[in-house]
Amino acid sequence: MDETPRWALPLLFAGQAQKEIQHNEALVVVDALLHGRVESADLSAPPGAPMVGQCWIVAAGASGDWAGQADTVALWTEGGWRFVAPRAGLRVAAADRDHALFFDGTLWRSDAVRGDGVYLDEERVVGPRMAAIAAPSGGGVIDAEARSTLMDILAALRTHGLIAT
Template sequence: MDMTARWAMPMLFAGQAQKEVFHNEALARIDALLHGRVESADVATPPETPTIGQCWIVAAGATGAWAEQAGCIACWSEGGWRFVAPRAGLSMDVADRGHAFFHDGSLWRDALLRSDGLYLDGQKVVGARQAAIAAPTDGATIDVEARTTLGAVLVALRTHGLIES
């Protein structure tokens, strides 16, 4: 085997010529993946003036130097574009989305936990914390007060996405 099983890092062998080339290729892949951040997951055309170290998740319909690399991570380096095929469990922060994507082994998916809440199946189920609901106090008509409180609880649950609107 001349590559690692998960990330296809080139292996070094005794007596191998130009070991630095293989070692540097492995370092470039590690640099792209370790605590990874990509600019976008919605771009299918390589940018005209990328900065060394910038990466993208190649969108469907890729063209130019990214043709046939959809779903891969494209990273600009001193030597041009380098592509890494994702594996299940890989997570990348996506700058223009403001949250991470993870790869499930087949597709890139939005992270469940985002800055604006917790999502399940693409639906927000927990959002920002709402103001406290005042506890009921004395009242001449208990039913009205109870209904008002229950209504406030229901509004809070709907706002958090815990029940349907």
């Protein structure tokens, strides 16, 4: 075995010449994936002036230096493009979105927790916090106040997506 099973990081061998090359290559991949961040997952062609260390998820229909690399993580290094095939469970923050992306073993998917709420099957089920519902007061018209409060509670639950409208 000359590479690790999950991320195909190069392994060192006893008596190997220029071990630093293999070691440095492994560190570059670890650096890209550890607490990963991609600039975007929407580009199918390499950006014009990438900075060393920047990453992208290669979109379908890849072209140029990215041809044949759809769904991989493309990392710009001092030596050019490096591509890492995603494994199930890989999660990266996406700079151009308000949420992370994760690879389910087949597809890149949007994370459930996003800036505007929590999603289940791409449908928002919890939204931003709303103002508090006032407690009923008084007591002369209890039925009307109770109905009004219940309607406010139902409206808040619907707005959050917790119950259907």
